[in-house]
Amino acid sequence: MFGEVTVGQYIHGESALHRADPRTKLIAAVALFAVVFLIRGYVPYLALAAALIAVAACSRLPLRFVLKGLKSLRLIIVFSTAVNILFNRSGEALLEAGPLTLTTGAAYAGFSLLMRLTIIITAGSVLTLTTTPIGLAGAVESLLSPLKAIRVPVHEMSMVMTIAIRFIPTISAETARIMKAQAARGSDFDTGGLVGKARSLIPILVPLFVSAIRRADELAVAMESRCYRGGEGRTKLRSLRFGKVDLAVALCAAAAFTAFIAFGRLPSVF
Amino acid sequence: MPAHPMDIRIKGLTHVYMKGTQFEKRAVDGVTLSVAQGQYCALIGRTGSGKSTLVQHINGLLRPTSGTVSVGGMEVAKRNLRAVRAAIGMAFQYPEHQLFEETVHADIAFGLKKSGADPAEVDGRVSEAAKAVGLHETLLGKSPFEISGGERRRAAIAGILVTDPSVLIMDEPAAGLDPKGRDELFEIIGRFHRDKGATVILVSHSMDDVAAHAERVIAMDAGKVVMDGPPSEVFADAGAIEAIGLLPPETAAFMARLRALMPELGAALTVGDAAAEVARALRARSVIASSQGSSQ
Ligand SMILES: Nc1ncnc2c1ncn2[C@@H]1O[C@H](COP(=O)(O)OP(=O)(O)OP(=O)(O)O)[C@@H](O)[C@H]1O
Numbered sequence A: 001m002f003g004e005v006t007v008g009q010y011i012h013g014e015s016a017l018h019r020a021d022p023r024t025k026l027i028a029a030v031a032l033f034a035v036v037f038l039i040r041g042y043v044p045y046l047a048l049a050a051a052l053i054a055v056a057a058c059s060r061l062p063l064r065f066v067l068k069g070l071k072s073l074r075l076i077i078v079f080s081t082a083v084n085i086l087f088n089r090s091g092e093a094l095l096e097a098g099p100l101t102l103t104t105g106a107a108y109a110g111f112s113l114l115m116r117l118t119i120i121i122t123a124g125s126v127l128t129l130t131t132t133p134i135g136l137a138g139a140v141e142s143l144l145s146p147l148k149a150i151r152v153p154v155h156e157m158s159m160v161m162t163i164a165i166r167f168i169p170t171i172s173a174e175t176a177r178i179m180k181a182q183a184a185r186g187s188d189f190d191t192g193g194l195v196g197k198a199r200s201l202i203p204i205l206v207p208l209f210v211s212a213i214r215r216a217d218e219l220a221v222a223m224e225s226r227c228y229r230g231g232e233g234r235t236k237l238r239s240l241r242f243g244k245v246d247l248a249v250a251l252c253a254a255a256a257f258t259a260f261i262a263f264g265r266l267p268s269v270f
Numbered sequence B: 001m002p003a004h005p006m007d008i009r010i011k012g013l014t015h016v017y018m019k020g021t022q023f024e025k026r027a028v029d030g031v032t033l034s035v036a037q038g039q040y041c042a043l044i045g046r047t048g049s050g051k052s053t054l055v056q057h058i059n060g061l062l063r064p065t066s067g068t069v070s071v072g073g074m075e076v077a078k079r080n081l082r083a084v085r086a087a088i089g090m091a092f093q094y095p096e097h098q099l100f101e102e103t104v105h106a107d108i109a110f111g112l113k114k115s116g117a118d119p120a121e122v123d124g125r126v127s128e129a130a131k132a133v134g135l136h137e138t139l140l141g142k143s144p145f146e147i148s149g150g151e152r153r154r155a156a157i158a159g160i161l162v163t164d165p166s167v168l169i170m171d172e173p174a175a176g177l178d179p180k181g182r183d184e185l186f187e188i189i190g191r192f193h194r195d196k197g198a199t200v201i202l203v204s205h206s207m208d209d210v211a212a213h214a215e216r217v218i219a220m221d222a223g224k225v226v227m228d229g230p231p232s233e234v235f236a237d238a239g240a241i242e243a244i245g246l247l248p249p250e251t252a253a254f255m256a257r258l259r260a261l262m263p264e265l266g267a268a269l270t271v272g273d274a275a276a277e278v279a280r281a282l283r284a285r286s287v288i289a290s291s292q293g294s295s296q
């Protein structure tokens, strides 16, 4: 009832994918998202999906975790695929069932949308499952650091992101605790209309904000007492280093993407 | 005492957190236990032994993975939750963190209003509960965020006692209180127990508090109940207590060491009992000594 929270999305492991530099993984993921929209045809999509399955297998994560993202978005996937199939009238008719006609265009539109969504969601899952949130925040900071030249507070933004990520499990545990305490006093979160439900949030939100603000205050004091003063000249405990694994991951990704874009864009080959 | 005794019956209770993930954890493992109405029980065990998980089943905050829990003959299930929770008052560690209303008065009244109490009665019962926990009337109009930590704790406890629960579950209620605050808190709980005939289940890491207040001690380790009996019995076996990662009460340890000098000394768990026991032993010695003196 009070949601058992898996800490972040990251699942610890020792695979090459886990050990690779978060920046490499982030760039590869972004490149993959681009490729997904550039290629065309049944075979390229299936090949890309196969490649992604191979990558996911490298991570040695249980399949269940990899597919969890798909499971939670299944309604959206099914719905948008269905809409695409139903309302597309291009190409020749493949099948006719009463008033409904399945055209070749509709079949392909449905297929490509399904593949795009599945590939993006799965790739995103593989990225977050194999990379610590802190690692991701570090990667974003590092990749955006050129923007510091135009006075974008990249370090501060990344610190905010890191802290927010760090506190997700804390705050959700706190929420569960407060919900239990109020439920024990007779609070009821399921019944009542919209207004009733909104009202029943007050006993949760007020203590939650109070404790979040208290925590923020304590954290600020703790950071200052450790002489934190912002980004200028700071080094990191785990500095990102581009190693052999990264070179391998990057080269594989680059080769695969070039191949996909080169061959996958040839129109109507398949 | 209510018409139906609010006995708690737990049968074969098992709770597994995050079942089917790599974080799977069997926190409570096949516990069978009953607590009669009016008992003052303590639940002890090292950190992570499953105490909090166990007690949260009694008012349905957690669902059993398997096994059943019933309170006063009602099974703790969705359809009975309202009635079960109305009969059970529960305080978690740092209960003051649940305060949210604009005034202390409104916060104490929260649970009472939720239980559908007569509005005309509310003020009187809030004042009574405030008095029971030693919270001054003048504080009732203040915001819970502008009173001291100790007063907040009292306000939170008052908000639990105000509904007159038949069962009071306290999960480490004394954490973070100064010694005087602890004594006063146990005084409040003890008085509620005596005056209302309420069942008390006290989860605590302080063996001294447990020995001083509880009439029954249930010890858990790794999700199982490993000892169950009156404090004198449970704490008699210091080796068994240490084996589950706990230490016997200070007084018991003190008496054990004193016994090396005075083998005739009996056991005692509280300072008062120990003093009485030592006095008795000393008196017996001086009676022997003086009778020996007079016989010569
Ligand atoms: N929400 C949760 N999700 C997953 N595991 C949990 C959760 N709550 C507790 N556990 C685990 O279950 C076990 C028992 O926890 P529980 O809180 O019942 O112990 P406890 O005896 O109350 O300990 P303490 O004395 O520290 O309060 C622990 O190993 C704990 O890590």
Ligand SMILES: [Mg+2]
Pocket: B051, B052, B053, B171
């Ligand atoms: Mg606990």
